[in-house]
Amino acid sequence: MNENRHLTMKDIARELGVSVATVSRALSDSPSISRERRLAIQQYAREHNYFPNIIAEQLRHSRRNPSHAIGVIVPELVHYYFSSILDGIEGEASARGYQIMVAKSNESYEREVQICEAMLKNKVCGIIVSQAKDTEQYDHFKHLEAAGVPLVFFDRICPALNASRVVVDDYMGTLNAVSYLISTGCKRVAFYGAPMNMMIAKNRYNGYRDALYKNGLEVDESLVRICDNRADAERITPAMMRMENRPDAFFAVNDETAIGILTVVKRLGFSIPDDVSICGFTNGFRATVCDPMLTTVEQRGTQVGKEAADILIGLVEGSLPADHAEKRIVKTRLVIRGTTRHL
Amino acid sequence: MNENRHLTMKDIARELGVSVATVSRALSDSPSISRERRLAIQQYAREHNYFPNIIAEQLRHSRRNPSHAIGVIVPELVHYYFSSILDGIEGEASARGYQIMVAKSNESYEREVQICEAMLKNKVCGIIVSQAKDTEQYDHFKHLEAAGVPLVFFDRICPALNASRVVVDDYMGTLNAVSYLISTGCKRVAFYGAPMNMMIAKNRYNGYRDALYKNGLEVDESLVRICDNRADAERITPAMMRMENRPDAFFAVNDETAIGILTVVKRLGFSIPDDVSICGFTNGFRATVCDPMLTTVEQRGTQVGKEAADILIGLVEGSLPADHAEKRIVKTRLVIRGTTRHL
């Protein structure tokens, strides 16, 4: 019937013997079109389910109105935290009339650059991004800014760019969690952190260190390890537990790592939390599945996503000045469960 | 400098004293432009980082070429299976030069309709969708098809529409899993399923029933429950275990439910898998976190997503006829872990 062509105003105009301009005005309820003609046109459009071509609309308005598509770049998709982020962004975006366009970088710098290009071509109105781990050049981000596409970073921040960002309070989150471990009587708290080239890793380490200091404890380097996944945790933890002066608590950079520790500690016959306390960071699916359930720092990805979308839309719509770098910090919350002793 | 305006061909043309057509041809390496002019134009464009306006390109080509944006509608985002789906779609799409536009329906019919409208307006070239639970009208999908936007369903299928689809082999997956439970010596296998208005629920139930029959067992209705989440599982399982003729195995419609069962069964002092076997469906994050680790049917969301994207792109690019309804079934795989006895 419509042979894969969309119905256009021109078609309606031809069919009803009026001009395209009249159709346009009628459909936008302009009072300058007579009532009967207006209704006739609207009815015809409805019956043949006419749909405005947004491409043409956008082209026409490209000077004034930006598009309503927000680009989102995440390192991974199958990942609790990033899913939550997406969820938060989607919620805020859809509530304010925006669509989201999602791509994953796979932790690859090259892919990240490609994605930026593709998104620029697709005329997203702005981009929310958590960098890939191996990104150390920032030209692609600078190009975007030069092209007038606002950028909001989350989680993994680009220090070289004074861009808007929203991060969780890694420092305080860790400080509070470790302080809690100490307050329940733990004296030797181990720390499994991510590689220190990421801000987020540094901040968590600093939180750990300061929690010890504030409680009159020293940092024992033999209790600090670079380890941010389960496999590594299962590999290095046995040796840790066989030390003569073994830890009586673990703080892990994420839940996944914490689960690795928990698995090993249980297998070695220690009791949790009596012999060993464990605290994670995320509060994802895993936290309530393990036995005992995991005490962890809630990272509130949904809130982070929501704030990021709010900033971006503010930048796009002008309620935030374009050259302003808005920086927000989302507070974390310690969720106490079974892997830690009680006060 | 560029005062928020993008550099256009017209700008280049003016600056270099040629026509817009010449610029266009030069940038697309047309041989009809003299070598020096071509290089000069290309260099100017590069130096001032010119970027073609995809909106205008699309408008020009809208008759022949569809856009390269694929719409994806999922009921939830913070969900292992749907994350995997997204991951599969994104992988296939980006490899073939497509972007994905994601929205979540929140299991709401109303929202689903809104999203379809928005995506139609945004001129996606096609849509991949898993319906919301409460969707029982299909006009919005029919409108899309009428507008020439191909549709691919996954997981939750719309029976009223003869559309392309990709589903996992729920029937065989369940049949194999339950058969395995029986082969390890279980005689009374309970079944926790989703509400039967979803195809996926029916197929799994049929798989369960036929596995019993094939092994000479009868369906005992007291062992069959509608239950597809953890909270419900924790609520109804204690009574189940206190029956005089209690089950010696559970098959659950998803891992989450299986974890609920596992938690209760352990708390009641039964030993897993000696007293009770448990089998889930998904093989997500949870499966390797619980103790013992969960035997489960791997749902292969990434593969499902990949196939769905493959079909959709085929439909869009014409390698699949537009009126053809491609139906694919992704095979599942039983992953045997600690919650079931060995042979």
Next chain:
DNA sequence: TAAATAAATGCAATCGTTTGCGTTATCCAA
């Protein structure tokens, strides 16, 4: 009855590209 006013509609430019076709310039052969 003519002029002024108001109401309803059409014309045409515009957004940034692409592309069929026509135009100009250049050169060579007849």
Next chain:
DNA sequence: TTGGATAACGCAAACGATTGCATTTATTTA
């Protein structure tokens, strides 16, 4: 000198919608 190729470029229409301005028609007023 003229005709015909060929190369290099420009013109202008098109994609589908919006909108300032001009135009037409109907209505009112003097």
